[in-house]
Amino acid sequence: xxxxxxxxxxxxxxxxxxxxxxxxxxxxxxxxxxLGPSGCGxxxxxxxxxxxxxxxxxxILLDGEDVxxxxxxxxxIAFVFQLFALYPHMNVAQNxxxxxxxxxxPRDEIRDRITETARLLRIEHLLSSATSKLSGGDRQRxxxxxxxxxxxxxxxxxxxxGALDAEFRQLMCGELRELHDRISATxxxxxxxxxEAMSMADRIxxxxxxxxxxxxxxxxxxxxxxxxxxxxxxxxPPMNFLQFESGLRSxxxxxxxxxxxxxxxxxxxxxxxxxxxxxxxxxHIRFSDAAPVRGRVFGAEYLGTTQIVTVETEQGRVKARLxxxxxxQVGEIVGLSFRSDRLALFDAESGSAIRTASHGxxxxx
Amino acid sequence: xxxxxxRHISKSFGQTHAVRDLSLVINxxxxxxxLGPSGAGxxxxxxxxxxxxHxxxxxxxxxxxxxxxxxxxxxxIAFVFQQYSLYPHLTVYDNLAxxxxxxxxxxxxxAIRKRVERTAELxxxxxxxxxxxxxxxxxxxxxxxxxxxxxxxxxxxxxxxxxSSLDAKxxxxxxxxxxxxxxxLGSTxxxxxxxxxEAMTMxSRIGVIKDGELLQLGTPREIYENPGDRYVASRLGTPQINxxxxxxxxxxxxxxGTDTIGIRTEHLQIAKANGRGIVGRVxxxxxxxxxxxxxxxxxxxxxxxxxxxxxxxxAGQDVELRLLHPLYFDAVGRRIPATVH
Numbered sequence: 001x002x003x004x005x006x007x008x009x010x011x012x013x014x015x016x017x018x019x020x021x022x023x024x025x026x027x028x029x030x031x032x033x034x035l036g037p038s039g040c041g042x043x044x045x046x047x048x049x050x051x052x053x054x055x056x057x058x059x060i061l062l063d064g065e066d067v068x069x070x071x072x073x074x075x076x077i078a079f080v081f082q083l084f085a086l087y088p089h090m091n092v093a094q095n096x097x098x099x100x101x102x103x104x105x106p107r108d109e110i111r112d113r114i115t116e117t118a119r120l121l122r123i124e125h126l127l128s129s130a131t132s133k134l135s136g137g138d139r140q141r142x143x144x145x146x147x148x149x150x151x152x153x154x155x156x157x158x159x160x161x162g163a164l165d166a167e168f169r170q171l172m173c174g175e176l177r178e179l180h181d182r183i184s185a186t187x188x189x190x191x192x193x194x195x196e197a198m199s200m201a202d203r204i205x206x207x208x209x210x211x212x213x214x215x216x217x218x219x220x221x222x223x224x225x226x227x228x229x230x231x232x233x234x235x236x237p238p239m240n241f242l243q244f245e246s247g248l249r250s251x252x253x254x255x256x257x258x259x260x261x262x263x264x265x266x267x268x269x270x271x272x273x274x275x276x277x278x279x280x281x282x283x284h285i286r287f288s289d290a291a292p293v294r295g296r297v298f299g300a301e302y303l304g305t306t307q308i309v310t311v312e313t314e315q316g317r318v319k320a321r322l323x324x325x326x327x328x329q330v331g332e333i334v335g336l337s338f339r340s341d342r343l344a345l346f347d348a349e350s351g352s353a354i355r356t357a358s359h360g361x362x363x364x365x
Numbered sequence: 366x367x368x369x370x371x372r373h374i375s376k377s378f379g380q381t382h383a384v385r386d387l388s389l390v391i392n393x394x395x396x397x398x399x400l401g402p403s404g405a406g407x408x409x410x411x412x413x414x415x416x417x418x419h420x421x422x423x424x425x426x427x428x429x430x431x432x433x434x435x436x437x438x439x440x441x442i443a444f445v446f447q448q449y450s451l452y453p454h455l456t457v458y459d460n461l462a463x464x465x466x467x468x469x470x471x472x473x474x475x476a477i478r479k480r481v482e483r484t485a486e487l488x489x490x491x492x493x494x495x496x497x498x499x500x501x502x503x504x505x506x507x508x509x510x511x512x513x514x515x516x517x518x519x520x521x522x523x524x525x526x527x528x529s530s531l532d533a534k535x536x537x538x539x540x541x542x543x544x545x546x547x548x549x550l551g552s553t554x555x556x557x558x559x560x561x562x563e564a565m566t567m568x569s570r571i572g573v574i575k576d577g578e579l580l581q582l583g584t585p586r587e588i589y590e591n592p593g594d595r596y597v598a599s600r601l602g603t604p605q606i607n608x609x610x611x612x613x614x615x616x617x618x619x620x621x622g623t624d625t626i627g628i629r630t631e632h633l634q635i636a637k638a639n640g641r642g643i644v645g646r647v648x649x650x651x652x653x654x655x656x657x658x659x660x661x662x663x664x665x666x667x668x669x670x671x672x673x674x675x676x677x678x679x680a681g682q683d684v685e686l687r688l689l690h691p692l693y694f695d696a697v698g699r700r701i702p703a704t705v706h
Contacts, residue, residue: 051667166560170604174660177649199651199658219674222654235654237537283655299541301566302591304602305631305671308566321655324586330548 002063002153002186003028004049009058011044012235018044020210022058023068026154028181029184031177033197036207037233042190043158045207049188050079050156062153078147080157086131086142093118093127096145103150117145119181119324134163140172144179145288154186161196173199194234206230224344224359228351231279231344237308241279242293243348247273258314260292266357271347276354279344282308285320291335300328342356366391366518367428367441367553368412376409376577383409384420385577391521391555396547399557400564400600403573407557410574411480411523414555415442427520436467443519447526449510451498458494461485461512484512485492487546495671504535511543515550524556528563540566561601565589573597595698598627604658607633607668609692614643620693620701627692635659638683647682 004026011019015222019041026032034042047053049060060068067075086095093114100110103230118124120311127132131142140160147155161169161176173192191197197204197217205215206229214226225231231239244257248271253260257278264278291359306323309323310317311334322328345354353359369391376384384406391397397406412418414425416437424433432440443464451460461481472480479614485491488508493501497525498509507527528536528543547554549635558564564571565585572582573596581593585601591597598606607630607697611623619626636642645663650672657672672678694703 166558174649174651177651181649195653198653218652218654222652222674236533299544302585303539303562303565305629344477 002016002034002059004154004188005059005061005064005187006045006049007059007061009045009048009060010056011041011048012056015266017047017210019055022212024212024215026186028063028186028187029200030202031187031189031200032181032192033204034188035192035194035233036193039209041210042192042207042214045198046158046188046190050077050207051075052079056228059187073287074152075154076153078150078152078155080144080147080155080160086139086146088131090131092123092125092129092142093133093146094132096127096149097168099150101291102361106108113149117149120148121145127260136168137172137175144176148183148185150204152185154188157187157189159191160189160194162191169193169196169198176200181349186287194236198234201223206233208233223342224353225279226353228277228279228346231346235281237282237319237321240282240285240318240345242278242280242313243275244278244315245273247271248276248345248354257293262293262338262343264345264356265341265359267345268355268357271354275345275348277348279346280318280338281341281342282319282321284339284342285318285322287320287322287326287334288337289335291337293336293338294333295336297328297330297332297334299330366387366417368519369428369553369555370426371414372426374410374425376415377414378417378418379474382577385581386415387423387574387577389572389579389582391553393553394551395555396554396567396569397546397572398564398568398570399572400559400561400577401553401633402559404653405574406577407524407559407574409577411444411525411555411557414440414521415444417461431459441520443514443517443522445511445522445524445527446516448528449506449527451506451509451513451525453497453499456494457485457490457496457498457501457509460498460509461494461516464513465519468593478609480516484516487515487549488512491595495655499636502529504539507531507535507539515546515552519552521550524554525559526560527556529558529560536563543567559640561628561677565601573600582598591691593700594625595625595627595700598692598694598700602629604630605668606630606692607666607670608694609663609666609668613664613666614688620703622695622701623693624696624699625692625694626688628688629690630658630669630671632689632691633661633668634687634689635661635670635672635678635684636687638685641685643686643688644683645686647678647680647684649680650678655666668694 006022006024009019009022036042048055048065056093059066096117098111118127123141126138161172173196195289203217206213208229214221214230222234229238246256248267250267250270252267295311298310298312301308302324309320309322309328330361344359371387371389374384374387401407406570413420424431455462458481459586461484462477485494490505490508521552568585569584571585571588573580575596581597607628609626611626614626645661647659648662649660651658659670659672659678661668695701
């Protein structure tokens, strides 16, 4: 297994820059997710690591060795596309063993490797089955087995669960992560689904318009988003943004939000008066009659344990996640109180986070 | 608007029993959601109400009038399909006006204009009336498709997974809009879906359907808190409810006949293990931002509970499990009411 390092990676297609100045390191044995909307450059980045695309600029190092311009086949990396592509005329064992057969490996050795792979994937009982008889989940396990059997240095996966329905996807997420824990293979996983990235990855790189906006553990990226883009992309429902105008002084413990003062984590930078955004996660909002920010309940969505209540305020719609035991009437006027230590502040123009006691500034690293 | 009643409806296709002895009353102004997996008989039920299929047994009444044998066109029903099929060569206005211009209705053009404009306003697409239908985003197209049903003011709207082809953000937005419109107009809707979130968030009442049978009918809260059997209990709630064989639980106060215990994730509490009680081992901690899902192994069973994202928990750690509000099920999966203490 290996460490993957990406240095100042850039890729242009004519006038269009798909990836600009990406830097990140995927540590040996870790599960790294590239997360972003379609067109953000995540798949292009993955294809450059695989050797399927050549970068315009920058370097890719595999275990310290520069492989930037090495052919894909010589990189010892397994690329897993949509997991469903199996050879229909071969049984499970033949499908898994195929890459080794192509390499000309002796039969006995192939058999041992197939057995070992099947054991890791817990599909030993399926080895002689025809692939057409398999359930969706088993087909994916077989496709994964075909990638694993070569014992590559790293796995690259491009939205492998994209085609599945929500419940099954959740199940496969758990399974992929457990498999990762068993074999500790360095994995780079591309997805647009925040839930997949959050639930599986050790670290996430959030990409937007060809740039890496933030890199961090799932909890860091969620708790301390480096930009409004990240705050909006991660979380369901996403973070609420409340616009206001104010200046900031380092050491301030509160901001002047319109006419009221709102306690926030201690400010760590100076700013002239300008447009700002207060970021509030839905689960950090409570109803409180005394709270100065007020609005009218637009709708309540019951979800069992919790409910999502949408409130129309002067600053737009705000979504709060409340226990479902809280009685809510559509149309009623409510006050919204925020959990001070979890609030985020952003520059409304650049969208980047403002440094506070809980928000250490730039999240790159 | 009206109420619609299905009485002991059955429908088979060859050997397949698509709908079995299904009875359901949808009251005036109610939003009823049929929730079930594909193949459960949801769409067949809708098609029976429209008259696109005829039941083998049972009757269908709309406002007390038996329509079981009536032609589809005479039933006063509007249908919204999963795939928004708009007329691509028409403007949004003409798409919305189309159902009203049917020769069967003979509605004067000024009245049509009024209805179309009111509907567009309701759906927040007033600014798009002059656009070609193909020059809209996915969410706008689905609004127009819903609007084409809304202009008609029928006895009941039947909707077949109308939001399932949209992306997650848009779906969340339209869920809220559809509910608002339904409340505002006091419309009667029968909506089918396999998405539990749609059912929970929009329905006045949910009917859980499986293998053509209506298993339980009730408000989202009733279905969630008081499921009648194991299947219904497992159908609502993410992550799914935990099930444990009763023999693994040293609980004295269990009602007799209990085979399985169901514990919702939020009712499975964990505490520091002190050697007593039920002790499980943390298998995996899944980070979801607002909360963690903690996967715990207990006697070979995998259980899931929710935890604060900042609670320090690690794989391999032993924890004591506390079961609050357990639901008891017998050997065939029927719910056994808890004995009153």
